[in-house]
Each structure stands twice: as structure tokens, then as C-alpha cells.
Amino acid sequence: MRMRPFKPTCNLNTIRDGRGAIFSFVPPEPIYEWTHQFIKAGKVRGNHCHPEFDEYILLVNGAGVEVEKDEQTGKEYFLYMSKGECIFIPRGTYHVFLAITDCESVSFLTKRWDDCKVPIIHQNLGLGTGDHGDPQSPYYKEQNKSAEHIQ
Numbered sequence: 001m002r003m004r005p006f007k008p009t010c011n012l013n014t015i016r017d018g019r020g021a022i023f024s025f026v027p028p029e030p031i032y033e034w035t036h037q038f039i040k041a042g043k044v045r046g047n048h049c050h051p052e053f054d055e056y057i058l059l060v061n062g063a064g065v066e067v068e069k070d071e072q073t074g075k076e077y078f079l080y081m082s083k084g085e086c087i088f089i090p091r092g093t094y095h096v097f098l099a100i101t102d103c104e105s106v107s108f109l110t111k112r113w114d115d116c117k118v119p120i121i122h123q124n125l126g127l128g129t130g131d132h133g134d135p136q137s138p139y140y141k142e143q144n145k146s147a148e149h150i151q
Helices: none
Strands: 033-039 044-047 055-061 063-069 076-083 086-089 094-100 105-108
Touching: 033 044, 055 094, 063 086, 086 094, 094 105
Parallel strands: none
Antiparallel strands: 033 105, 044 094, 055 086, 055 105, 063 076, 063 094
């Protein structure tokens, strides 16, 4: 398995002072872009890999499972995620997120999407369909007419 939990550090004084807590996630590479995502219970996000950047996913609400599929062996690995957990997905790792409950996440990218020649490669990992960018998806032609971001 290539994806793995990405654990934060914590200055315990931020808990001791009684106001809550501050957890810090410090990646080894700079973050150049992030996305805020909403995933409905029972739906999937993913079925792809990113050949040009690493991705960190912080689940800010809900519960789900991130699944990685080894291209060579077909073996599946998963990480259960709940609110506050972060995972690291190295470039080239095929992955898909399965939402158990309604979820919100923030994905952090080590390269700007629009700076990539090939930002994403779709592949149905056999765990559900629906990704708007998947050429095999029923949503692709209608909802993904342009690869440009809408501003």
C-alpha cells in the first residue's frame, strides 16, 4: 500500500489553555492548490490517479473509506477515515473514496491542477461509478463539457 495516514503534530499548550486544540499538518513539499469537496452518503469520488502531484485529503466531516488498488496485483487496500483524519496519496496511486455518511473533505495538491499536462487518469476500480470526469461516466459528456474551472 502506498497511501498512508498523515498525522498532525500538536502543541499541548493549545489544549491545556482550555480553548480547544490546534493540530498542525506539515507536508514535506509545498502545497500549491486545495479543493473543498462534498460527497453524499453512498457515493464515490475518485476512480483515478494523479501522475504529476501528490495529494493529501483531510476529512472535515463524515466517515468513509479511501481505497487504493494495486495496478500490478489487483489487490485492494483501504483506510477508514472519520472527521479530522488526513491521508497522503502519492502520485500515480489509483484511488477512490466511498462515502459511508455525507462527507466534506479538503484535498491539498503539490502541483496546480492547471499546470499539469495530465492531471488525472481515470480507471474504474470496480467499487462504483459516478466521477464526472470519467469518460465512461453517464455524467461526462453533459456535465464536463469544458475542462476549465468555472469562476
